[in-house]
Amino acid sequence: MKRLLIFALFLVQSICFAQKEYPQNYFRNPLDIPIYLGGSFGELRSNHFHAGIDIKTQGKEGLNVYAAADGYVSRIKVQQFGYGKALYITHPNGFTTVYGHLKKFNDEIDAYVKSIQYKKENYATGNLYFKENQFPVSKGEIVAISGDTGGSGGPHLHFEIRNTATENIINPLLFGLKVKDDIPPIIQAIKGYSLSADARINQQRNSFQIPIKKISKGNYVADRIAASGLIGFGVSVFDRLNGAPNKNGIYSLEMKVNGKRYYYHDVETFAFSESKFINLHIDYAHYKRYKRKYQRTYKLTPNKLSTYEELINYGRISTKEGFNYIVEIIAKDFEGNTSIVKIPVAGKKPNAIFDEEPDSTAYFIASKKFNKFSSNKVTVAFPKNSFYEDLYLDFKVEDGIAQVHNSTVPLDKNFTLTFDVSDYDEAEKQQLYIASLAYPKYPRYQYTRKKDSTFFTTSKTLGNYTLLIDNERPKISLLYFKDQQWISNSKTIQVKITDVGSGIKNWRATIDGEWILMQYNHKKKILTYNFSDKKLVGSKHIFKLVVQDNVGNTNTLSTTFFKKQLN
The missing domain is CATH 2.60.220.30 (Chondroitinase Ac; Chain A, domain 3)
Incomplete structure (x- = not known):
């Protein structure tokens, strides 16, 4: 009885510790619309794990982005790719929130950032760091407008929560943000792998796909296989959430052999330095050939991901002749919706094993x-x-x-x-x-x-x-007005720039000889200048744009426009 009470006390303390580590309801939704995800935390991306959640913005730009909690803007970075326009807020509870792919910052911050851009005569700012008293913010204060800048695949808000001291990224849903989800993960396919020289699956040495079928919601069964030696499995799986048709990542993956856990990992938290090990976590060769990602349920020795727990024999299964095994691969999403695939395995002595010709080059x-x-x-x-x-x-x-x-x-x-x-x-x-x-x-x-x-x-x-x-100059096309035209009602100048060879390296734009900030949308290949940046003197103006590609080929556009200042 005493031991039971001690265990119960330990359990309560553990739960309390978890709640302390990830405070509930401290952070609010950074948007004022329900959260629908276009990307989940830890999702498998190209060469990295997704470091935040991608909150859908109803397919458009221009939504208000709010500070998730009290704090101060500690960092801003503007770059052509990556997070595009990004803002970082440090909070007194030891966490930092990150807001990426923004269209613009609030008026005060935007004016400051533009002053830096005009001073440097460069769109990219590099990292701008701030002290606590420069840009303090309150929970619910508008800090930015949502957009589609950087390497995004469409309008959305990329949102992260980091440990301020370690910079490790943590799943934002652990802090109480709510996303409706009652749909279990979808298991697409299973692969078997022979992991030792004498290993065989259905008498085959090479990895191959094992047929599976769905028998009910969240339940799958694979064809029975015969195996010998050391084997492993991989699973192609994704998750869907209510109200969102896109494929998201799962939260955890587990493998049991005859009821005993051999493998487990989840995406609670990880360090940026670990993200590269995604290429060992997945079947990288299969992905490069066929563009489908199989997550291994066994760990390769060089893989240093910290997300693995309680592995037996690195998740590798030693099969023996005459023994039967039931392998269960269990995929869960953050809400605990579960899908299971069961793989019956019979230990069977392989046919004669021939030594493979060793690979050799100079x-x-x-x-x-x-x-x-x-x-x-x-x-x-x-x-x-x-x-x-x-x-x-x-x-x-x-x-x-x-x-x-x-x-x-x-x-x-x-x-x-x-x-x-x-x-x-x-x-x-x-x-x-x-x-x-x-x-x-x-x-x-x-x-x-x-x-x-x-x-x-x-x-x-x-x-x-x-x-x-590359001996071709970049191409420049002026949009929406022509040389010598009055454009008093226009709010912007837009120009399309393209290059068929080495690609665009840089551009420089001026009005009446003074540098202006033109933002480049590399997806649409359009440069945009906003007339609100500067007050023009007079009505006749000369716009000049010089575009250079990566080997130095240059093209220049010079045009005259007329514009009255409108109050």
Whole structure:
């Protein structure tokens, strides 16, 4: 009885601690509409886990964004990609909230940010840090207007809660924000993996998809499989919430073998530095080939994610002849809605096992060492620990294309790719750049550093690269008015800019010789200037725009417009 009371007291203390760690109702909804999610916390993204929640803004920009709690604006960052216009509020309870993809800040903050942009003559501000007394805010105060800036895929508010001291990101739903959800996760597919040299699943050495069928809401069953040796599983799964058709991520994933937990992880919290290990958490090779993400229910040794708990044998299952196993993979969303797939496994002795021909090339990568190779005037260099394991690298240069292995192998660090360009004349070098051929029809500019007769770039993605020449100027199209036109009622100047080669690098716009701030929407390829930024003197004005691509090709637009100042 005494032990039972002690256990009950410990349980109560644990619950209280959890409530202290994540205070309920301290933070309000940062919008004044119900929360519908376009993206969940910890969701699988390209090369990272989603660090917040994406709150839908009814498919439009311009909604008021409110401070989630009392505090002060501690940081602002404006950049072309990433979070676009982002605002950070530090709160006295030890947490920081982040608001991303904003259209603009409130009037006071916006005026300050624009003063910095005009002083630097640059749209990107870098990180701007503030003290407690500069921009204090109260819970419910309007701090910004929602938008679609940065690398967003449409209008929404990206919202985060971070531990101020550690910068670790925490699932915002743990703080009491409510999202309606009574729909269990949807399990799409299961894969089986042979994890030891003698392992076989249905007599196969390679990984393969195991057929499953849905038998009721949240319940699935897989075809019975025969296995030997050390095996593992992967699951393709997503979650849907009420009122939102998009696919979100799940909250937790668990695997039991004959009722005993072998694997568990959830997305309560993680550090930004861990996010890169998503490429070990998923079946990266399958994703690169087929664009479907399978989450492993076993842990690879180099994977340093802190989200795993109570793993038995890293989640790997040792099957033995004559034994039967029931494997259950359990997916839950934040509200606890659950889907389970059961996989019957029979331990069976494999057929004769033949030794596989060992992989071999002339380029062996010792993962814990620096590696450098050259071929046909192209050199690749890998810092130590770039690869997660030793391997033989496929590296060749044919018809000007450098094949650096293939994109199905993830890297932990950038490698350097260097081209000898001594065969090109000086004029050609000016317009030459390194391009990625990940999508051969759409070569992508790689940031190219030029030094005498060598050009080099860095990348974290293996694959094909080449040298290309760009001798075309960017194109500029003035929108909604023509040269010598009166535009007194216009609130903005808009210009479309495009480049078919190396891509837009920068632009500079002036009115009557003075720099103006033009915001670039890279999705629509439109630059916009707002006349409210500056008061014009007189009625005749000259607008000039100079646009440069990544190899230095330049185009200039100069036009005259007339505008009366309207009160």
